[in-house]
Amino acid sequence: MSTPCGPSPTCGPQDFVCANSDVLGKGIRINFYYTMVLLAVVPRTPHTEELLNALYSNAGISGLGLLVTAIQQTASKQRLSLFHAIFIQHILFFLGTGSAPIGKYHWSKSRLVMGVFMQFASVIAFTGWALYMWIHVNSFGEEKSCNDQVKYVLMFVSVRATKPWLRDIWIATLVLSAVGLMIKFGYNAFTLFVLRHDEGEETEQPEKGWYFYISIPRILSAIYSAVMLELMVHRNSSDHGGKVIVDESWAFGQTLSVVMIFANMNEVIHFLFGYIARRRERSRELQAEAQQASDDTDVPPASTPYRPRGHPGSHLSTRDSAQMKLSSEYELSNLNKDNSHVSVNTVGEISQTRDQPVGTLR
DSSP states (O other): OOOOOSOOSSOOTTOOBOOOHHHHOHHHHHHHHHHHHHHHHSOOSGGGHHHHHHHHHHHHHHHHHHHHHHHHHHHTTOSOOHHHHHHHHHHHHHHOOOOOOOSOOOOOHHHHHHHHHHHHHHHHHHHHHHHHHHHTTTTOSTTGGGGGGOEEEETTEEEETTOHHHHHHHHHHHHHHHHHHHHHHHHHHHHHHHSOSOTTSOOOOOOOOOOGGGGHHHHHHHHHHHHHHHHHHHHHBGGGTOSBOOOOOOOHHHHHHHHTHHHHHHHHHHHHHHHHHHHHHHHHHHHHHHHHHHHHHTSOOTTSOOOOTTOTTTTOOHHHHHHHHHHHHHHHHHHGGGOOOEEEOTTSEEEESSSSOOEEOO
């Protein structure tokens, strides 16, 4: 037996907010939770810049699609209730919206103008829709009679979504966030548009290390957002004493949302393979450099005379040469009984000043 739902003059015990699997489906929630946590876990370093660009692009497209759906259902007076609108606003506030190219294309002012326009348009569209929702929080949606029964979870505490102080906090937060983002976008555009000296080359970023601690606040924020959203779904569900019917069935949209997760997983897998290959290549380069340095230390000094292979002293170390010299001097002391003048060089070669040679020690 289906639970009755829909517009009603009063929100009685038998009145409920209808399910909306396009917004609150299990697959959609899994997709957005996974994306939020993944974006927070990946550290911000030059090594992960390309990966983050791809992840943010995928997340921005998903968020933009959800925002367009919310605006369309709000404008057409369809079944978007206050609860579902708050859920969408909460996701998009932490996940973001937008459309950015993944490929690396040649720099141009037209690309800059297009990118800034899309960023400003996304921020204005989201902020305008969210402000409209909170300003009309008591009368938003066709099922407005149950708006005062919607529970908003803040720091693990449930409060009514129609509380004036909660509305004021969100209005101020949305306005300040929009202003901050626009200032940031404007500053970045000014830097690239005015202070850029070479239009054909990308600005080089200094090499940085892997600073995992930078991502800790993002990780905590993402986990907090996912937990609060899931608690809000749980506490508003009609199965747990709430006024919202939650459809947990796996419809087409839910399966599609889960399959879309593999797009981000594919990016992560390719990044890991590339990173491992880069580390191995770097390790081989370091080994080659170390071997080259070791070979350089074995080269004899410039003052040492060259001797071909097979020469008695061609492969002798300094220590061996010294020992051989001492041995030669000892043997020569026995040979020098006729008081002939004998000279010994540093490699054990012996010659006699007279016409008759003594020989060469081996």
